[in-house]
Amino acid sequence: SDNLESFYQMEVEELRTLAKEQAESNKEFTLSESENGYQLKFTDGVLEFFAIHNTEVNPVVIKQTRIKLNKFYRDRVKKVIIGKGIAEISDFAFDDYKNLETIIISEDVCKISSTSFTGREDGNSWGCPNLSSFAVNENNKYYKSVGGVLYTFDMQTIVTYPPAKPELYYEIASNVKNIGTHAFKRAKNLQCLKVGENCDTIGDFAFLNAF
Numbered sequence: 117s118d119n120l121e122s123f124y125q126m127e128v129e130e131l132r133t134l135a136k137e138q139a140e141s142n143k144e145f146t147l148s149e150s151e152n153g154y155q156l157k158f159t160d161g162v163l164e165f166f167a168i169h170n171t172e173v174n175p176v177v178i179k180q181t182r183i184k185l186n187k188f189y190r191d192r193v194k195k196v197i198i199g200k201g202i203a204e205i206s207d208f209a210f211d212d213y214k215n216l217e218t219i220i221i222s223e224d225v226c227k228i229s230s231t232s233f234t235g236r237e238d239g240n241s242w243g244c245p246n247l248s249s250f251a252v253n254e255n256n257k258y259y260k261s262v263g264g265v266l267y268t269f270d271m272q273t274i275v276t277y278p279p280a281k282p283e284l285y286y287e288i289a290s291n292v293k294n295i296g297t298h299a300f301k302r303a304k305n306l307q308c309l310k311v312g313e314n315c316d317t318i319g320d321f322a323f324l325n326a327f
Contacts, residue, residue: 194217295318
C-alpha cells in the first residue's frame with residue numbers, strides 16, 4: 117500500500133508540474149482578428165488591442181471577445197488596453213472577465229456601448245464584476261475618466277461607474293444631466309449616491325443589482 121500511495125503522490129506532483137508548465141507557457145500570445153481589423157496581445161495579465169486599419173468607411177470595432185478568447189485567458193486578464201485606431205467597443209465586448217480590474221481607453225475610441233462592460237440584464241452573464249477604474253487618454257474628444265469613473269467628454273452623461281470601485285459614497289459631477297443606461301449596474305460597494313440638481317434623465321437598468 118505504501119508503494120501504491122507513493123505512486124499516486126508522484127502522479128499528483130507530476131500533474132501539478134505539468135499544470136504549472138502549461139500556465140507558464142501561456143503567459144503570452146498574439147491573435148490577429150483580421151476580419152474585425154484588430155490584433156490582440158496577451159502578456160502577463162494585460163490584454164492589449166491594436167488596430168490593423170482604421171478608416172471612417174470601415175471603423176475598427178471590438179466585438180464580444182469571449183467568443184475568441186477562452187475562459188483560461190479571460191480569467192487571467194487584470195488590465196485591458198484599448199490601443200490606437202480602435203473606434204468602437206460594442207455590446208458585451210468584455211462579458212465574463214471576472215478578474216478584470218482596469219481599462220485604459222485610447223484617444224481614438226468614439227463609441228462605447230452601455231453594455232460593453234456590464235453584462236446582460238437576464239443575469240446569465242456578469243460583465244466585469246471586479247472592474248474598479250477607467251483611464252482615458254487626455255486627447256480623447258468623446259470620453260473622459262474622472263476619479264476612475266467613465267463620463268462623456270462634455271460631462272453631460274455618466275456612462276459607467278466601475279462595479280468594484282471601493283468607495284461607499286459617490287457624488288456625481290454637478291453638471292451631469294444624464295445617468296446612462298446600465299451606469300451603476302452591479303455597483304457592489306456603493307451605499308450612498310448624491311445626484312446633482314441638473315440631472316433629469318436616468319437610463320434603463322441604471323441601478324440594476326446595485327447598492
